[in-house]
Amino acid sequence: MAVIELRNIFKKFGDFVALDDVSFSVDKGELVALLGPSGSGKTTLLRVIAGLERPDSGAVFLEGRDVTEEDPRDRGIGFVFQHYALFKHMTVFENVAFGLRVKPRKVRPSESEIREKVMKLLHLVQLDFLADRYPSQLSGGQRQRVALARALAIEPYILLLDEPFGSLDARVRKELRRWLRRLHDEIQVTSVFVTHDQEEALELADRVVITNQGRVEQIGSPEEVYFNPATPFVFQFLGDVNLFHGRELSSGEIVFIQNETAGIEKKFYVRPNQVSLSLVQSLEHPLQCKVNYINPAGPMVKVEVVDIRGNHILALLTQDDYNRLGLKKNTTVYVGIKEHKVFE
Amino acid sequence: MKISWSGKSKTRGFRLPGFGISMGITWLYISIILLLPSAGLFLKASEVSFDEFWKAVFSLRALKSYQISFSLSLLSALVNTIMGFIVAWVLVRYRVPFSGLFDALIDLPFALPTAVAGVSLTWLYGPNGWIGRHLESIGIKVVHTPLGIIIALIFVSFPFAVRTVIPVLKEMDLEVEECARCLGARRWQIFLKIIFPTVFPALLTGFTLSFARALGEYGSVIFISGNQPFKTEIAPLLVAIKLEEYEYTACASIAVFLMTVSLLILIFLNILESFSKGER
Numbered sequence A: 001m002a003v004i005e006l007r008n009i010f011k012k013f014g015d016f017v018a019l020d021d022v023s024f025s026v027d028k029g030e031l032v033a034l035l036g037p038s039g040s041g042k043t044t045l046l047r048v049i050a051g052l053e054r055p056d057s058g059a060v061f062l063e064g065r066d067v068t069e070e071d072p073r074d075r076g077i078g079f080v081f082q083h084y085a086l087f088k089h090m091t092v093f094e095n096v097a098f099g100l101r102v103k104p105r106k107v108r109p110s111e112s113e114i115r116e117k118v119m120k121l122l123h124l125v126q127l128d129f130l131a132d133r134y135p136s137q138l139s140g141g142q143r144q145r146v147a148l149a150r151a152l153a154i155e156p157y158i159l160l161l162d163e164p165f166g167s168l169d170a171r172v173r174k175e176l177r178r179w180l181r182r183l184h185d186e187i188q189v190t191s192v193f194v195t196h197d198q199e200e201a202l203e204l205a206d207r208v209v210i211t212n213q214g215r216v217e218q219i220g221s222p223e224e225v226y227f228n229p230a231t232p233f234v235f236q237f238l239g240d241v242n243l244f245h246g247r248e249l250s251s252g253e254i255v256f257i258q259n260e261t262a263g264i265e266k267k268f269y270v271r272p273n274q275v276s277l278s279l280v281q282s283l284e285h286p287l288q289c290k291v292n293y294i295n296p297a298g299p300m301v302k303v304e305v306v307d308i309r310g311n312h313i314l315a316l317l318t319q320d321d322y323n324r325l326g327l328k329k330n331t332t333v334y335v336g337i338k339e340h341k342v343f344e
Numbered sequence B: 001m002k003i004s005w006s007g008k009s010k011t012r013g014f015r016l017p018g019f020g021i022s023m024g025i026t027w028l029y030i031s032i033i034l035l036l037p038s039a040g041l042f043l044k045a046s047e048v049s050f051d052e053f054w055k056a057v058f059s060l061r062a063l064k065s066y067q068i069s070f071s072l073s074l075l076s077a078l079v080n081t082i083m084g085f086i087v088a089w090v091l092v093r094y095r096v097p098f099s100g101l102f103d104a105l106i107d108l109p110f111a112l113p114t115a116v117a118g119v120s121l122t123w124l125y126g127p128n129g130w131i132g133r134h135l136e137s138i139g140i141k142v143v144h145t146p147l148g149i150i151i152a153l154i155f156v157s158f159p160f161a162v163r164t165v166i167p168v169l170k171e172m173d174l175e176v177e178e179c180a181r182c183l184g185a186r187r188w189q190i191f192l193k194i195i196f197p198t199v200f201p202a203l204l205t206g207f208t209l210s211f212a213r214a215l216g217e218y219g220s221v222i223f224i225s226g227n228q229p230f231k232t233e234i235a236p237l238l239v240a241i242k243l244e245e246y247e248y249t250a251c252a253s254i255a256v257f258l259m260t261v262s263l264l265i266l267i268f269l270n271i272l273e274s275f276s277k278g279e280r
Helices: A044-052 A092-101 A111-124 A140-152 A171-189 A197-206 A222-227 A232-237 A319-325 B019-046 B051-055 B060-093 B100-105 B114-125 B128-136 B145-172 B174-183 B187-216 B219-225 B235-244 B248-277
Strands: A004-013 A016-026 A031-035 A057-062 A077-080 A158-162 A190-195 A207-212 A215-220 A241-246 A264-270 A276-279 A287-295 A300-307 A314-319 A332-337
Touching: A004 A044, A004 A287, A004 A319, A016 A044, A016 A215, A016 B114, A031 A044, A031 A287, A044 A190, A057 A207, A077 A140, A077 A222, A077 B174, A092 A111, A092 A140, A092 A314, A111 A140, A111 A207, A111 B051, A140 A158, A140 A171, A140 A314, A171 B174, A190 A197, A197 A222, A197 A264, A207 A222, A207 B248, A215 A232, A222 A232, A222 A264, A222 A287, A232 A264, A276 A314, A276 A319, A287 B235, A300 A319, A300 A332, A314 A319, B019 B248, B060 B100, B060 B145, B060 B187, B100 B145, B114 B145, B174 B187, B187 B248, B219 B235, B235 B248
Parallel strands: A031 A190, A031 A207, A077 A158, A158 A190
Antiparallel strands: A004 A016, A004 A057, A207 A215, A241 A264, A276 A332, A287 A300, A287 A332, A300 A314
């Protein structure tokens, strides 16, 4: 049974449509990414699940129970805010203990139980040595982990994370990303996180929900959405794209010649690593171009070429291919396409 | 790696340029504006013999006036702090119609000459005034009673209580409260454990400023209080009366005493304030 189920959620802020008929579900123990550009409604969606935002219409089901009208405090969901939202006047220990201390007296754990639990959580996020510090004395990554420990203290059956790595620098972000994946595998709590970074979503999530302008564009595993994008938007959002305008002949052959009139005009979406370059023209490499820019730094060499119509094409070559071709600026090359995608 | 900003920094540590001159200006200014008048007062009072000083400062009439001044100032500061918090909360958290007008109104006591405030309050609360008339009919007298003094003190010191709290409330991150809600906190728990501790230092500052302003208030009170010795005579007025009666030594003695006590109270409140801010 789905732990989270959203049915036809609509939400407007004034005239702005934040969520436009959104439905999807999350299974037990899954780690799902909500991926989309800013303003695509992904944070609003997360807040709707938590109960911090009430949908204009539609329903939210948690473990089969309709909670659409329920207050966030009764939902038992762990929420990690983008800017951590730590309680500045409390120590790290008290921050984590907060969710336990506000429980009604009947179900509140004793002081020694609280102490034990908080220290266990701080140990889990590797911060037990900072228990007596105040949030202002911590680094960004440490604050993030305190926020996580605090959310986990109430033993949530769902964990929601809003841009969990958004305000960290690149190196810390990658470290914390892998750490979060391991942590999720360890504690197995159903989790949804919001991100605008496709690399993060594809690396971390079991499934990715791609949103755009308040609508869900595609839902699927990272492989599915990357190799079988449902819409041009998904294709473009998940990586660099070259757009070729050409014609597909009835024989199946594709031509990029401007004055060709046979066949049907189509747009061909091609990833830079599916572009191949050659020094001689052939059927596989029909399009004449000039090298405009080369950046060999990194695992792949980025080569930008310009065709005779002035269109820029980005190619990613292996270092070997690059050395074999011996490209320089203004070298004439012929472009071919290894794989392409056409959206009808 | 050690970064040195000036040649001497190895031994003396880094100093912002212009330290000498800005420190000099600060001390000179504080000396002329604040220290000199106070020192002059002490100098004047030092001419007084101990007996005279004792008699002036601890006469029954003076003692009673201190009691009136300090207790009523304390009470009005307390009322202002509570009401100021509520007003600030409403202005910051809710979309209030005419909030710009409210905002300007709050500062009115700053701008209004205190004598004008005193006269209009006296009219309003007098036996024939709009409010006083109705209060009188249910047996509450305002003018020429301690109640009148409190109303005047509340009026003149109100802006401090609101103005110190507003920026802190504005700065408060709503996400923090949402987070507490997700963790299961009820409304009153959020207020008690999150909002109040965050605002408390500002409330204390507002209380201190409000209290200090009320202690020093003179202009508005003398109209509404009736100035009866032992009943509605405030300490600052006693100083003025001694001056008018050419009792310069008594005047200076009481003034020095008032200043010392006020200073001690302010120092105490300031220490309390820095403690309440804690390690943040």
